[in-house]
Amino acid sequence: MYKLSAAIVFIFLFFQNGASDQLCSVRKTENYCVCKRVTSQDESSVVTEADCSRIHLQSVPSQDQLTADLNLLDLSHNEIQELDENKNKLSSRTLQTLILSYNEISSISDKFFSEIPDLRKLILSHNKITTLDNRALFENCQKLTYLDLSFNHINTIQIDVFLPLVQLQFIDLSYNDNALGEWLTQNSDFLTHKLGLSLNISTIKLDNLNLTDLGNLYFVNYTNLKHLSLADNHFQEVPRVPYSVEYLDLSGSDISVLEVKQLSYHSLKTLRLDRMKKLENIHPYAFYNLEALEELSIRNCNNLKEFNELVFGAMFKNMVSKLKRLSLSGNALQHLNITYKYLFRTLDLVDLTDNPWTCDCDLLWLQEVDNLYKSDKIKCTSPTTLNSKKLIDVTERNVPLCYPQKFGKKSHRILISFLSLLVILLASLVAYLIYYAPKWYNNGSRRLGPESPYNVARNDLD
Structure with missing residues (x-):
């Protein structure tokens, strides 16, 4: 039977190493994460997850504060302002999913992800990032397949910043600064030759970036693209997309x-x-x-x-x-x-x-x-x-x-109404004749004209 990793928990671990800053606990409180082992989605292995959301963290915890074999780390809905390896270094050979959404992150140093070589999924949405200006930012993230940068304030991205992400399948740049949309559409091959976005990518989201016209060749090289979201832009006609696309969202357009x-x-x-x-x-x-x-x-x-x-x-x-x-x-x-x-x-x-x-x-x-x-x-x-x-x-x-x-039918009812009216009129006419005709006949027929054989004057002459 299929079991979701978030729902099936079979061993709770209480990690205690005597350190005063230990964050792992079997029960989530204001100051502690919930660390647990769960079955993977394909039921092929057991993975370790740490839920550190909503515990008012102001910096990324170190590996010593968590556990050595961590696979998923959720740091969402905290108060983290920057990702700097010199201040809050995160190092893990096993970490595959890192969730940093709903924080206050405004800057990321170029080496922060360098010691997470197995990272597959990175979520940085709903933060205050303005630029991705470090070419080496994802240099050691060759296994990354999922990158969410939506709902930030990004207006520019360093050239070739995505080039090391050769296995990237999903990218979301939606709901960033409108200037990013103008910057992304400077020429038809901007995604490929400027940003180095993999041609094997299957999902691209560019919602609400003030896009107006992408041109007929903008996605021409992305023959493996399946899911494309271009909602809340200002297209006046359906843009040209690859014939491989299976999902297309143009909601909020001016078409x-x-x-x-x-x-x-x-x-x-x-x-x-x-x-x-x-x-x-x-x-x-x-x-x-x-x-x-x-x-x-x-x-x-x-x-x-x-x-x-x-x-x-x-x-x-x-x-x-x-x-x-x-x-x-x-x-x-x-x-x-x-x-x-x-x-x-x-x-x-x-x-x-x-x-x-x-x-x-x-x-x-x-x-x-x-x-x-x-x-x-x-x-x-x-x-x-x-x-x-x-x-x-x-x-x-x-x-x-x-x-x-x-x-x-309506026509039948009209005809019936007309005939009923005609019958009423005829009945009225007959009644009139019956009531008034005898009086007229009696008065008129008793008047004797000069030619009448019953005229008294005529009889005297005879």
Whole structure:
């Protein structure tokens, strides 16, 4: 049975060597770390971890304060201000994961990581780093595969600083100074030939760096890239990315129109287009060429009022699609074509919440879809008689026009109303004739004209 290293603890160790500054303990307190042995994720070995987060450390502890065979050291959420090997040297032949996020680190000396040769994962996010100006910073970190530098204040990076990281698979430079974005896009091969970023990298995150245009050749050499996040930048059209990409996040961009020519990536499995305030139009067949697409998220796009029935191409009753998750929540959608019924029935999840739906005859087919996410949160906005009413609670009495078998078609009801009015008019006419005609007849027929044989004057002449 698979066991997560963070959850399965089978031996607690209490490290005591008599030193007054010993930090390891079997129970976490304000001044002590929790040191423990756990099974590795692949259950192939036992590793030692030290959780030293949130204990108000102001410097990195030494190896003597911890344990000799440490594999993971978590120093997050402390008050560490600098990484200097002359003041707080960290030396370990076994340490593979070092977490330093949520501190106040502003500087790193060039030799600080030099005596951690087996380091694989380094997290420095949410600090105050402004520059990576030491070319030798990662010189002895050839085994590093994961590097997180997000949420700092980095504006420049030393040329070739990443060159020693030949095995790097993941890098996150998101949410740094906007100047970093301008600096990174000086030319199309900046990542490769300036920073020395490995061409074998599989994940790059460049969110919120004020990027506007990367050019068609920016990622051209990264043919192994699988996961690319470019969220919260200012792209006005979908940037050119490698055909190897399987995950693409363009949320928060300034894109207003999506066209099929911008999205022709046959390997793409996940596409996120959330929070795009300017998105107004998705052309027919826009997602038609995304043959491997499994998840599509278009959420909180306030100006998106239509989701065309042909964005995936023509849909039919027995269609087969790889798409499994579709989220369209928080947009301005009012209508959805019934042809989506064929697609929705094949999906694992459909999220249509928080849209101003018009609950008319053309939308009631959604009541037949049983895999809607939080279906009780899908509410009507119009007509006004159904405002805020849950779609699943709309009945035939709320929309009688949609149930001709019970209430008749609208055209039939109009005809019946017209005929009823005509009958009333005819009945009124008949009643009028019956009531007033005898009086008119009696008065008129008793008037004797001069030619009448009953005229008294005529008879006297005879």
